[in-house]
Amino acid sequence: MLALIRGAGDIASGAAMRLWRCGIDVVMTDLARPTAIRRTVAFSNAIVHGETTVEGLRAVRAENAAEAKKLLREGSLPVLADPECACREELAPDALVDAILAKRNLGTKIDDAPIVVGVGPGFTAGEDCHAVVETMRGHTLGRVIYSGSALPNTNIPGLIGGFAGERVLRAPCDGIFTAVHRIGDTVEEGETIGFVEGQRMKCTISGVLRGVLDDGVPVKKGMKSGDVDPRGKRAVSRYRVISSDHQTSVLALNPVTGRTHQLRLHCKAAGFPILGDPQYCSPASALYSGTQGLFCQQLLAARLELTHPVMGQPLVISSRQSVSAGDEQVHADARVLDGNVRAV
Numbered sequence: 001m002l003a004l005i006r007g008a009g010d011i012a013s014g015a016a017m018r019l020w021r022c023g024i025d026v027v028m029t030d031l032a033r034p035t036a037i038r039r040t041v042a043f044s045n046a047i048v049h050g051e052t053t054v055e056g057l058r059a060v061r062a063e064n065a066a067e068a069k070k071l072l073r074e075g076s077l078p079v080l081a082d083p084e085c086a087c088r089e090e091l092a093p094d095a096l097v098d099a100i101l102a103k104r105n106l107g108t109k110i111d112d113a114p115i116v117v118g119v120g121p122g123f124t125a126g127e128d129c130h131a132v133v134e135t136m137r138g139h140t141l142g143r144v145i146y147s148g149s150a151l152p153n154t155n156i157p158g159l160i161g162g163f164a165g166e167r168v169l170r171a172p173c174d175g176i177f178t179a180v181h182r183i184g185d186t187v188e189e190g191e192t193i194g195f196v197e198g199q200r201m202k203c204t205i206s207g208v209l210r211g212v213l214d215d216g217v218p219v220k221k222g223m224k225s226g227d228v229d230p231r232g233k234r235a236v237s238r239y240r241v242i243s244s245d246h247q248t249s250v251l252a253l254n255p256v257t258g259r260t261h262q263l264r265l266h267c268k269a270a271g272f273p274i275l276g277d278p279q280y281c282s283p284a285s286a287l288y289s290g291t292q293g294l295f296c297q298q299l300l301a302a303r304l305e306l307t308h309p310v311m312g313q314p315l316v317i318s319s320r321q322s323v324s325a326g327d328e329q330v331h332a333d334a335r336v337l338d339g340n341v342r343a344v
Contacts, residue, residue: 031047038183096117
């Protein structure tokens with residue numbers, strides 16, 4: 001079965017990932033200069049950089065339908081710069097998903113494929129598609145609608161950490177966007193995130209930069225160009241490689257800050273998830289953990305210090321084998337997949 005997805009932003013990429021993991025071939029299309037801001041989780045990045053990988057799935061830019069078919073045979077997800085979806089006739093997909101999220105239908109018809117799905121507002125099941133997927137935050141998010149439409153667009157971003165419209169960064173004028181911050185950076189209210197024709201695009205709240213346009217993208221005044229998550233806090237972890245067999249490594253980890261799931265998230269973000277981790281695993285690490293019988297998370301404390309809850313005295317619990325990282329004592333060790341470890 002082949003599914004053709006119009007749009008390759010973060011939500012479209014989530015749909016593609018789900019279909020791919022169900023054994024369905026997927027081809028995606030997007031603009032020649034994609035406007036997705038959460039680029040690290042969007043397959044549209046392959047159009048700009050030639051290829052990209054999201055959660056272990058490699059996507060590669062294809063120049064035409066024939067090349068897309070070849071990439072599918074090789075096990076890669078093809079992404080075409082084809083906003084008009086001209087490749088549809090040659091690909092003849094079994095299903096077409098319009099996940100452009102333009103808040104309106106940009107030309108998708110119910111007879112474009114045997115199954116046509118519209119994502120978000122702008123589609124009506126039974127008229128221009130067979131089903132609509134709700135994208136509005138709330139208890140109906142993700143609901144499949146077989147008659148009627150999704151909830152209308154309110155033009156108000158979803159509330160996160162008490163902020164709605166304030167967390168969205170918009171282009172100050174028409175022109176070409178240039179970023180000065182990267183996704184994941186901690187930013188402060190009033191800080192400059194990028195420039196458009198010399199004009200500054202500034203944050204209105206503090207937090208972590210969750211998304212920002214790539215350099216060189218043409219923008220219009222008021223266009224969504226970035227997104228700040230106000231819940232984000234700075235997190236720092238230090239590490240040292242204890243041993244490696246070129247497939248797995250044992251790391252000594254020192255969490256300088258104490259954020260929820262910090263070490264697990266940092267290892268995953270660096271591309272080396274902790275083995276046995278059920279939440280932050282990659283397909284490769286999950287497979288390896290299963291074949292090795294590692295069904296418990298391989299993140300083990302080497303030394304714990306706390307105040308006794310009853311006696312009020314300092315309590316130190318250490319493993320039998322101490323782990324030293326230079327001049328400082330580390331607090332945990334973890335076994336991760338892949339020996340090519342880099343800084344977290």
